[in-house]
Amino acid sequence: MKWCLKLLLAVPLLAACAHTAVPTTPAKPGPLGNTAAPRRAWWKEVVVYQVYPRSFQDSDNNGVGDIRGIISRLDYIKSLGVNVVWLNPVYQSPNDDAGYDISDYRAIMSEMGSMADFDALLRGLHQRGIKLVMDLVVNHTSDEHSWFQQSRSSRNNPYRDYYHWWPAEKGTPAKRWSFFDEEGSAWRFDSTTSAYYLHYFSRKQPDLKWENPRVRQEIYDIMRFWFEKGVDGFRMDVIPFISKDTTFPPIQAKNPPEYIAYYANGPRLHEYLREMNREVLSKYDVMTVGEAGGVAVEDALKFIADDRHELQTFFQFEVVDHWGRREDNFLYPDSTDRSLPELKGIFTKWDSVVAQDGWGTVFLGNHDQSRMVSRYGNDSPQHRKTSAKMLHTLLLTMRATPYIYNGDEIGMANIRFTDIRDYRDLMTINFYQRLAREGGDLREFLTAQAEVSRDNGRTPMQWSADSNAGFTGGIPWIRINLDYRTVNVAAAERDTSSVLHYFRRMIQLRKSEPVLVYGRYQLLDRENPDVFAYTRSLNGRTLMVALSFSPAGGRTALPTGYTAGRTLMNNLAESPVQGGQLLLRPYQAVVLELKQDVAGRVNGQGGN
Ligand code: GLC
Numbered sequence: 001m002k003w004c005l006k007l008l009l010a011v012p013l014l015a016a017c018a019h020t021a022v023p024t025t026p027a028k029p030g031p032l033g034n035t036a037a038p039r040r041a042w043w044k045e046v047v048v049y050q051v052y053p054r055s056f057q058d059s060d061n062n063g064v065g066d067i068r069g070i071i072s073r074l075d076y077i078k079s080l081g082v083n084v085v086w087l088n089p090v091y092q093s094p095n096d097d098a099g100y101d102i103s104d105y106r107a108i109m110s111e112m113g114s115m116a117d118f119d120a121l122l123r124g125l126h127q128r129g130i131k132l133v134m135d136l137v138v139n140h141t142s143d144e145h146s147w148f149q150q151s152r153s154s155r156n157n158p159y160r161d162y163y164h165w166w167p168a169e170k171g172t173p174a175k176r177w178s179f180f181d182e183e184g185s186a187w188r189f190d191s192t193t194s195a196y197y198l199h200y201f202s203r204k205q206p207d208l209k210w211e212n213p214r215v216r217q218e219i220y221d222i223m224r225f226w227f228e229k230g231v232d233g234f235r236m237d238v239i240p241f242i243s244k245d246t247t248f249p250p251i252q253a254k255n256p257p258e259y260i261a262y263y264a265n266g267p268r269l270h271e272y273l274r275e276m277n278r279e280v281l282s283k284y285d286v287m288t289v290g291e292a293g294g295v296a297v298e299d300a301l302k303f304i305a306d307d308r309h310e311l312q313t314f315f316q317f318e319v320v321d322h323w324g325r326r327e328d329n330f331l332y333p334d335s336t337d338r339s340l341p342e343l344k345g346i347f348t349k350w351d352s353v354v355a356q357d358g359w360g361t362v363f364l365g366n367h368d369q370s371r372m373v374s375r376y377g378n379d380s381p382q383h384r385k386t387s388a389k390m391l392h393t394l395l396l397t398m399r400a401t402p403y404i405y406n407g408d409e410i411g412m413a414n415i416r417f418t419d420i421r422d423y424r425d426l427m428t429i430n431f432y433q434r435l436a437r438e439g440g441d442l443r444e445f446l447t448a449q450a451e452v453s454r455d456n457g458r459t460p461m462q463w464s465a466d467s468n469a470g471f472t473g474g475i476p477w478i479r480i481n482l483d484y485r486t487v488n489v490a491a492a493e494r495d496t497s498s499v500l501h502y503f504r505r506m507i508q509l510r511k512s513e514p515v516l517v518y519g520r521y522q523l524l525d526r527e528n529p530d531v532f533a534y535t536r537s538l539n540g541r542t543l544m545v546a547l548s549f550s551p552a553g554g555r556t557a558l559p560t561g562y563t564a565g566r567t568l569m570n571n572l573a574e575s576p577v578q579g580g581q582l583l584l585r586p587y588q589a590v591v592l593e594l595k596q597d598v599a600g601r602v603n604g605q606g607g608n
Contacts, residue, residue: 037518037519037520037538038354038359038518039306040518041312041359042287043084043233043287043312043313043359043401044359044401044517044518045083045511045517046082046083046084046131046287046401047081047082047083047084047396047401047402047404047507047510047511048082048083048084048085048086048133048401048402048403048404049077049080049082049084049085049086049403049404049406049409050085050086050088050366050367050403050404050405050406051070051077051085051086051087051088051406052065052088052367052405052406052457052458053065053066053067053069053070053087053088053090053099053112054088054098054099054458054477055406055458055459055460055461055471055477055478056069056070056073056406056460056461057069057070057072057073057461057463057471058471058472058473058474058476059071059072061472061473061474062111062472062474063472063474063475063476063477064111064112064472064477065112065460065461065471065472066111066112066113066117067090067108067112067113067117067118067120067121068113068117070087070121071117071120071121071124074124074125074128074130075128076489077125077128077130078128078129078130079504080409080503080504080507081504081507081508081511082130082404082507083129083130083131084130084131084132084133084232084233084287085125085130085131085132085133086133086134086135086235086289086403087132087133087134087135088135088367089102089109089134089135089137090108090109090112090113090118091103091104091105091106091107091108091109091137092104092107092108092109092110093109093142094142094144094204095109095111096142096202096204096205096426097180097201097202097204097205097426098367098424098425098458099135100135100137100201100205100237101140101141101142101143101144101201101202101204101205102137102141102142102145103141103142103144103145103146104145104146105222105225106222106225119229122229122230122231126230131232131233131287132230132231132232132233133231133232133233133234133235133287133289134226134231134233134234134235135234135235135237136222136223136234136235136236136237136239137237138208138219138222138236138237138239138242139200139207139208139237139238139239139241139242140199140200140201140205140206140207140208141205141206141208142204142205143203143204143205143206144204147159147162147163147218148162148163148206150162151163151165151206152190152192152193152197153192153193154192154193155167155193155195161209161212161214162208162209162212162214162215163197163198163206163207163208163209164197164198164206164207164209164244164246164248165193165195165196165197166187166195166196166197166198166248167194167195168189168194168195168196169194172187172196173187173196173248174248174249174250174251175250175251176198176200176248176251176259177200177253177256177259178199178200178201178202178203179200179201179427180201180202180205180426180427180430181199181202181203181430182203182430182433182434183434184434186198186199186200187199188203198244200238200241200263202426202430207241207244208242209244209246210242210243210244210268210272211243211244211246211268216272216275216276219276220276220279220280223276223280223281224280227280227283227284227286231286232286232287233286233287233288233289234286234288234289235289235290235291236288236289236290236291236311237291238291238293239273239290239291239292239311239314240263240264240265240266240269240290240292240293240294240295240303241263241264241266241294242266242269242272243266243267243268243269243271243272244266245266245267254328255327255328255329256327256328256329256330257294257321257327260293260294261294261296262294263294264292264293264294264295265294265299270302270303270308270310273303273310273311274308274309274310277309277310277311278309282309287312287313288311288312288313289311289312289313289314289315289361289401290303290311290313290314290315291314291315292314292315292316292317293317294317295314295316297316297318297349297350297353300314300316300350300353300358301353301356301357301358303358304353304357304358304359305356305357305358306357306358312358312359313358313359313360313361313400313401314361315361315363315403316350316360316361318346318349318350319343319346319347319350319364320363320364320369322342322343322346323338323343323375323376324338324370324375324451324452325452330452331427331428331431331445331448331449331452332445332448332452333448333451333452339529340528340529340530340531340532340549340550341526341527341528341529343532344523344526344532345526347362347398347523347532348521348523348526350400351398351399351400351521354399354400355399355520355521359400359401360398360399360400360401361400361401361402361403362394362395362398362400362401362402362403363395363402363403363404363405364376364391364394364395364408365404365405365408365457366403366405366457367405367454367457367458368454368457369405369454369456369457370414370451370452370453370454370456370457371407371408371412371413371414371456371457372388372391372405372408373387373388373391373408373411373412373413374413374414374451374456375414375451376391376549377390377391377587378551378586378587379411379413379414383551383586383587384411384413384487385411385497385498385499386571386572386585386586386587386588387587388408388411388499389411389499389502389503389506389571389587389589390547390548390549390571390587390588390589391408392404392408392409392499392502392503392506393506393545393547393569393571393589393591394532394545394547394589396506396507396509396510396516397510397516397536397543397545397591398521399517399518399519399520399521399536402510404503405457406461407457407461407462409499409500409503410462410487410488410489410492410498410499410500411487411499412459412461412462412481412487413481413483413487414450414451414456415455415456415459415479415481416450416451416456417446417449417450417453417455417479418446418450419446420432420442420446422455422478422479423449423453423455424455424458424477424478425453425454425455425458427453427454428449428453428454428455431445432445432446455478458478459478459479459480459481460472460476460478460480461489462480462481462483462484462487462488462489463488463489463490464488464489464490464491465484465485465486465488465490465491468480469484469488470488470489470490502571505569506569509568509569509591513543513568514538515536515537515538515539515541515542515543516536516543518538519536519537519538519541519542519543520535520536520537520538521534521535521536522534522535522536522537524544524556524559525556525557528554528556529550530548530549530550530552530553530554530555530584531546531547531548531549531550531554531555531556531582531584532545532546532547532549533545533546533547533556533582535559535594541593542562542593542594542596543568543591543592543593543594544558544559544562544564544590544591544592544593544594545589545590545591545592546576546582546584546588546589546590546592547584547588547589548584548585548586548587548588548589549587550586550587551586551587552586553583553584553585553586553588554584555581555582555583555584556581556582556584557580557581557582558580558581558582558594559594561596561597562594562595562596562597563580563594563595563597564577564592564593564594564595565592565593565594565595566592566593567590567591567592567593568591568592568593569589569590569591570588570589570590570591571587571588571589571590572585572588574588575590576588576590577592
């Protein structure tokens, strides 16, 4: 009990000691194998809520969300039950890439407010027991950062070596692809010093040269600056891209997966991450999550295993890349690859990493993705609510720290722009211009972007049915989804069957059931094309999660040797349990207790 009390004080969110203790010793394996649970840590037990500040709440009616706006919504954020807020960049920036092009890492963008506003936000979150994770964007800066201004001014400038330059007299550098550039190349010729600079993203986002130890020290200082303020962690933007082979040899790559994997496996990457950990991260009790596109499952533990002392967690992109984007061009959807068995396979493969060491994350939406309900669920009026609840059930029952993107808690859907003038994202706009120049099929492109563009996830939060959805009294920086008249927070608060209420209950369930955080995950019924079903087991307690991903519902069976106990969560009124079978309605989701039947116990297969 004393142990339990201590834990409760140290980790208030796990108010669950009374229910099931988290084991420190391995349990006897049962049929669903209750093996050792991972080591506890606060950042494994939290639920993270991502706030996209431009679109969250505008406080001064200039049409852009800001820090004071977020402060005015802190009680709402608290009411969700989340423990951490991840805030997209609010640093000074010319906003070529919506804040991911930083011109001063120690200043707040004027559109977003002041440093005093930021300090008030941090205080307000901490007073409510919520931690704050900031975005660390240090693969590149803005070209308007003073370092780059200096660097480009002359070949002898002391900042020259802060960036990657290729002198023109060496000829044209070997091909590197840019994710955003109008012409596609990641090298940009700069006539001032007759040299090319490298920019994996837009030409206004030159890549920093981590090979220069002075650059690394600058970055560590920036990190300390924010940690000393009390920030609780960093989400690290495209962090695997930081190390480069500075001889820039030609590479064989035909499509994004190939060159992304190349970018993500630079020769000194792990050396830099270990140094960053040693010099900064290890000195603070903070959380870290890397954005790790291009990292293969076989390499995952190099980043996150406990004894590597690099990062704690990262986002893998196999799930979001699998479901609905063409492999050779992420700007187009792929309708042929939406196979649920494959999706289950990806989740299961990544869980097997965590079963050994390290810790995972799970997300289905963020500011770079279209809306989760439109993509993995079904945003038709008939299925929007049920399928959004089903997806929240998935997010909150995996063995990984869940990240929920703002707006998903009310089931916000894709806006599906049809006119290029509505877009604000440089990725869409630049590619459109390129296609127009090259005589490509613009109509096909716009149809594709309506489904997959990043702007789908960036439209303003829908707070109420008032004008501009209660987001701003001015002209919003990007159009608001017209479904706000029905899909909004105020309406969801009034409707006890809303996605919002369900989401809050799901969070409470995760907090009260350590098995949902630490329990072993086991996939059931792998080939079932309609149902994603799995168990989570810890200390002899086994829960089953069954999720219909289909407008036709689906059917699956309880695992052999088990009968259904209490239903802990159900997104519909009807129970799917029919003896040993589950008959799920369209997009139905349930979390059930499983009881081992007598035969199983007699055979001595029980957990402890
Ligand atoms: C990351 C960010 C994305 C940004 C890019 C360049 O992928 O999430 O929004 O455009 O990095 O910084």
